[in-house]
Amino acid sequence: MAALVREDGARGPERGRRGCEHYDRGCLLKAPCCDKLYTCRLCHDNKEDHQLDRFKVKEVQCINCEKIQHAQQTCEECSTLFGEYYCSICHLFDKDKKQYHCENCGICRIGPKEDFFHCLKCNLCLAMNLQGKHKCIENVSRQNCPICLEDIHTSRVVAHVLPCGHLLHRTCYEEMLKEGYRCPLCMHSALDMTRYWRQLDDEVAQTPMPSEYQNMTVDILCNDCNGRSTVQFHILGMKCNICESYNTAQAGGCRITLDQQ
Numbered sequence: 001m002a003a004l005v006r007e008d009g010a011r012g013p014e015r016g017r018r019g020c021e022h023y024d025r026g027c028l029l030k031a032p033c034c035d036k037l038y039t040c041r042l043c044h045d046n047k048e049d050h051q052l053d054r055f056k057v058k059e060v061q062c063i064n065c066e067k068i069q070h071a072q073q074t075c076e077e078c079s080t081l082f083g084e085y086y087c088s089i090c091h092l093f094d095k096d097k098k099q100y101h102c103e104n105c106g107i108c109r110i111g112p113k114e115d116f117f118h119c120l121k122c123n124l125c126l127a128m129n130l131q132g133k134h135k136c137i138e139n140v141s142r143q144n145c146p147i148c149l150e151d152i153h154t155s156r157v158v159a160h161v162l163p164c165g166h167l168l169h170r171t172c173y174e175e176m177l178k179e180g181y182r183c184p185l186c187m188h189s190a191l192d193m194t195r196y197w198r199q200l201d202d203e204v205a206q207t208p209m210p211s212e213y214q215n216m217t218v219d220i221l222c223n224d225c226n227g228r229s230t231v232q233f234h235i236l237g238m239k240c241n242i243c244e245s246y247n248t249a250q251a252g253g254c255r256i257t258l259d260q261q
Contacts, residue, residue: 018063019039020040020043022039022040022042022043023040023092023093023094024083024094025039025040025082025083026062026063026075026080026081026082026083026093027061027062027063027080027082027083027093028060028061029041029044029052029057029060029071029091030059030061030068031044031048031052032052032056032057033050033053033056034048034050037061038052041054054090055090055091057071057091058070058071059071060072060091060093062075062078062080062082063080064078065078065080071088071091072086083095084096085097085099087101087108090107092108097110098110098112100112100113102118104123104125105118105123105124105153107153107154115127115128116128117131119131119134119136121137121138122134122136122137122138122139122140122165123138123139123141123142124140124141124153124167126161130161134161135164135165136165140165140166140167141153141159141167143166143167145172146166146168146184146185147168147169147172147173147175147176147184148169148172152168152169157169157171158170160173162188162190163189163192164183164185164188164190166183166186173190176190177190181193181247182223182247186223187223187247187249188223189247193246193247197239197244197245197246200236200237201239203236204234204236204239209233209234209235213233214232215232216255216256217230217231217232217233217254217256218230218231218232218233218238218253218254218255219250219251220238220240220248220249220251221248221249221250221251222240222243222245222247222248223247223248224240224245224247225240225242227240227241227242229242233254
């Protein structure tokens, strides 16, 4: 057998320490790509110049007796439980978080399974309350998050589905809302803005434009309904005549009606 190089920074040199910052487990994975021992694929990928293919893992090492053996849930030598949850496909060992393996996603998801369904078009497991209530985009989870540019499909961070159907990591979504409200890909409103639009109606009504601008009109494109309309110009915002959203962009120059020229 080839000599094994121990590179598990999270575990340290002491024998018997469970898991790493990513997972709670009682074994180390023997990386099939480099024959090194790591607690998990993420620890491996953080230190190496290549990625560990979770599906090709064949052997693990017990953290207590240090016996190298075929990947399984319990140590064949000392009966150490490697993980309350174990997937023989992904070789995922962890404490019980109601995980389940989704055959369509090809990986394990945090459940409970009955709380989720797999959307075949989006190719992603989504919460049951989104069934029939979300906009489908084919293979949307195979796109990287437009905020951090990191993978969404295999990420340990929960994905957030925007009304437009695009996905963001939930943490990225929460950070985005501190500075804006629009999808970074299509500019559609990322949440229900109806209440804010009605407040803006009041502000517009209470802020008349100077007389030279009162009959000025402008063509706009709505980012929410994709409709085009011609509306009165206002410095606070221009409301779509179709869906009443203020998430609009000017699509042409300003015009003054003939009787005001």
